[in-house]
Amino acid sequence: MYPPDICQTARMSRDKRFDGLFYVAVRSTGIYCRPICPAPAAKEHNVQYYQHAHQAALAGFRPCLRCRPDASPGSYPWLGAQTTALRGKKLIDQGQWREGGLPVLAARLGVSQSYISQLFKRHYGIAPGQYAQFVQCQFAKQLLQQTQLKITDIAFASGFNSVRRFNDAFKQLLKLTPSDIRSRKSPTQQHINLFLSFRPPYDWPSMQQFLAKRAVDPVEWVDSNSYGRTFEYASCKGQFNAVFDRAKQGFWVDITLTDWSHLQAVVANIRRVLDLDADTEVINQQLHRAFGESLPLKQGLRLPGIWEPFEAGIRAVLGQQVSVSAARQLSKTLVASLGDEGRYFPSAHQVAQSELSFFKMPARRKQALIDLARHVSSHGIDDVDAWLTIKGIGPWTVNYAKMRGLSDPDIYLGGDLGVKKALQHLPSLDPEACAPFRSYLTFQLWQQL
Numbered sequence: 001m002y003p004p005d006i007c008q009t010a011r012m013s014r015d016k017r018f019d020g021l022f023y024v025a026v027r028s029t030g031i032y033c034r035p036i037c038p039a040p041a042a043k044e045h046n047v048q049y050y051q052h053a054h055q056a057a058l059a060g061f062r063p064c065l066r067c068r069p070d071a072s073p074g075s076y077p078w079l080g081a082q083t084t085a086l087r088g089k090k091l092i093d094q095g096q097w098r099e100g101g102l103p104v105l106a107a108r109l110g111v112s113q114s115y116i117s118q119l120f121k122r123h124y125g126i127a128p129g130q131y132a133q134f135v136q137c138q139f140a141k142q143l144l145q146q147t148q149l150k151i152t153d154i155a156f157a158s159g160f161n162s163v164r165r166f167n168d169a170f171k172q173l174l175k176l177t178p179s180d181i182r183s184r185k186s187p188t189q190q191h192i193n194l195f196l197s198f199r200p201p202y203d204w205p206s207m208q209q210f211l212a213k214r215a216v217d218p219v220e221w222v223d224s225n226s227y228g229r230t231f232e233y234a235s236c237k238g239q240f241n242a243v244f245d246r247a248k249q250g251f252w253v254d255i256t257l258t259d260w261s262h263l264q265a266v267v268a269n270i271r272r273v274l275d276l277d278a279d280t281e282v283i284n285q286q287l288h289r290a291f292g293e294s295l296p297l298k299q300g301l302r303l304p305g306i307w308e309p310f311e312a313g314i315r316a317v318l319g320q321q322v323s324v325s326a327a328r329q330l331s332k333t334l335v336a337s338l339g340d341e342g343r344y345f346p347s348a349h350q351v352a353q354s355e356l357s358f359f360k361m362p363a364r365r366k367q368a369l370i371d372l373a374r375h376v377s378s379h380g381i382d383d384v385d386a387w388l389t390i391k392g393i394g395p396w397t398v399n400y401a402k403m404r405g406l407s408d409p410d411i412y413l414g415g416d417l418g419v420k421k422a423l424q425h426l427p428s429l430d431p432e433a434c435a436p437f438r439s440y441l442t443f444q445l446w447q448q449l
Helices: 004-013 053-058 084-093 101-109 113-124 128-146 151-157 163-174 204-214 260-273 280-294 309-318 324-338 348-352 363-379 384-389 395-405 417-423 438-447
Strands: 023-026 031-033 047-050 192-197 220-223 226-233 236-245 250-257
Touching (some): 084 128, 113 128, 151 260, 226 260, 384 395
Antiparallel strands (some): 220 226
């Protein structure tokens, strides 16, 4: 948390780089805002600063309907550290709380329920269940303001088991009722449009070029200002199209989904794929401290994600020892041969059941694809490092899947041919000095080519 004098300077200047790093609560109005709120600035003696939105809500403040604190990007201090409490927070953000509450969360983290509760209290001043409820209400508020979904659908999409429970929690935490902010447009259940923000800068041209070069048609589509794809999540199918808006510092995202109850997790994954929550200013400062002027850094560079680790692993295996365009064509062939409707990336089960006879490639590589699919079908994707036991899958493939399929920020692909070529001009490079942002180092090096 920044000192009060820095927070005051930031809110008075409405500096967008501080958006999401702290929140401004005004005692005289009972409202909390983003530091970039366009409303007239309150006098300092009426202001209280909070690092996290949920802290302001728990203190009795309600969210501003003008700047909408739920729309601010996630703060790096919250997202960057690799701690058990952070992992738990991210799982809740991704909608995993609804899968079984505290017992399942603790099991996923490998700790006891009491220990994760203590960690949340110590680091965030709130119990895991309270934080999960706050996240659900904030997501519901976004859906109420930006979509035409029925309130009943929003309640279940946000993770509540009943509309009554949803109304009670919403009013208790946000000091508003759903009807206070409900859109009056006629509802539809087929399609929604959300605005997902990021903290600038965002290097869309580099992201667009990277995705366009590797887009697997018809699963993915890319044009000069947007990226979209089909996807499967749990028991549902859908697609999204994200349109870049530099002026508003975010993406307008159209989403179609067959089961809205999974919407929270789907939106979280879209944010990951587009790397919307990275603080690239902080990341580049770390890289600059390591290399100074010897490595010219692109500002706002992001990690282009792949929808899930299995797909990333398959695409990595298909890309072994062939060009990017050849790997792309192989992926297209896989989708056309095995994917549902010829437009969804095939599941692990679908690949595991095939002999891949449509591929003209060495038998050993086909078998690696089949073995990977069988492993994921049997063991899931929680332990990507276990793929190293599969013949034909080495460290580069596993690390690539972690970097793009899990958006791990600290993967250095030192064995990659492109990275090796870039290093020819940077002989004194020490990747260890860039931890925990070596994935961004990898992409910065690719940009040197």
